[in-house]
Amino acid sequence: METMETIDTSRPRRLHPLRIRITTHLHIRHPPPNSPDVPLLTNAPDTKPLAVLLVGQTGAGKTRTAPVLHAALARHRSHLQPGGGGGGGPERVPVHFIADTYKRFHPAYATLAKQDSFLASRASGADARRWLAMACEAAISRRVDVLLESACRHPNDFIDLAKAFHRGGYRVEVAVLAVPEGLSRLGILTRFHRQLPEAGSKGLPLRLTPKKIHDVSYAGLVASAEWIDAEEGVDQVLVVRRGNLVAFGSERRAGKLEGSVVDVVKRERLRPLSEEEKHLAEQDIAFLGGVEAAAEGLAEVRALLAPLWTREKQDQEFPPLLPLQFPSAPGCSGKKNFNVMRLGALE
Structure with a gap:
């Protein structure tokens, strides 16, 4: 079955014909009845399923925080699932969703990526977002614990997914990465020019995220925080x-x-850098200083970070930061600890 039209890919504005047809989406969502069963993770009937949503603008550091959350989810929730927690069945781990990873399944992605990775991303983005929503629907129908990453470039996507989990009977916990613009811009430059794995999510080619995309994502995080404040999802x-x-x-x-939440996000984006943040930023800036192709972006990053380089009045204006903890961590005394992500543990 042909799923899309052939077009001149040298004209980036003509991307609509590359979109997958709705009949193909439906075929993907509802495979033939005789298709082999795929082992799926399910919670026990009396266990409330859990969705942890990790949100932050591109370059904020989701790739570094996600493994910590995923490991904690697997550790704290495995005993609640049939066959988990040493009960004789296979080890149970939560599903980990990242919208970008679905782009590589687009029939045109591989061809376009050889020409222009940014064009490939644009052409496949809308379908990847739809496939992510479909994957979440499938997870909800099976009561699967989920870790989902979102850059909030399209805030309504995050909002719709959070609502879907809430309607599906999930407990929804969100970690919002409040990272200054200069650090996320620096992160984008560093991961690309150092060729770090996070410059290409799980099988995607390395690509330099354009400033425009970063800025849309940076603003989208605020819109998502406003929704968290206003709604009950x-x-x-x-x-x-x-x-x-x-x-x-x-x-x-x-x-x-x-x-x-939105006030805290805005405040934290203005917090002066810690000594560790300054040290790491200095290392990345020193590296990029020797990369000619990064010169323009690096100059902008320096200007963005300059106001955050002083610690004057930091103790008076900003509350202390505490390490992220989970329910069974040493020194975790219960619900009063604001730095504890519950992972569904309410008692």
């Missing part, structure tokens, strides 16, 4: 900085969160 939220340091945490009680 999220049960717990933590605002986290680089290095998994928690600046704010709140659980929804009687339909309301204590404090404002």
Whole structure:
């Protein structure tokens, strides 16, 4: 079955014909009845499924925080699933969703990526987002624990997915990465020019995210935080900085969160850099200083970071940061710890 039209890919504006037809989407979502069963992870009937959503603009550091959350999910939730926790069955791990990884399944992606990775991303992005939503629907129908990463370039996508998990009976916990613009811009340059794995998500080619895309994602995170404050789809939220340091945490009680997520995100983006953040930034800046192709972007990054390079009045204006913890961590005394991500453990 032909799924798309052949077009002149040298004209980036003519991307619509590369979109997958709706009949093909439906075929993907509903495979033939005789297709082999795929082993799926399911929670016990009396266990409330859990969705952990990790959000932050591109370059914020989701790739570094996600493994910590995934390992904690697997460790704390495996005993709740049939066959898990040493019960004789296979090890149970949560599903990990990243929208970008679905781009490589687009029939035109490989061909376009050889010409222009940015064009390939644009051409496959809308379908990848649709496939992510379909994957989440399938997970919800099976009560699977989920870790989902979102750059919030399209805030409504994050909002729709959070709503879908909430409607599906999930407990929804969100970690919001509050990272200054200069650090995320620096992260994008560094991961590309150092050819780090996070410059290409799980099988995607390395690519330099354009400033425009970063800026849309940077603004989209604020829009997502505003929704978290206003609606009831999220049960717990933590605002986290680089290095998994928690600046704010709140659980929804009687339909309301204590404090404002969007205010904290905006505040943390202005917090002066810690000594560790400065040290790491200096290392990356020194490396990029020897990369001619990074000169223009590096100059912009330096200007963005300059106001954050002083620690004057930091203690007076900014609350202390605490390390991200999970329920069974030493020194974790219960619900009063705002830096503890519950992972569904409410007692």
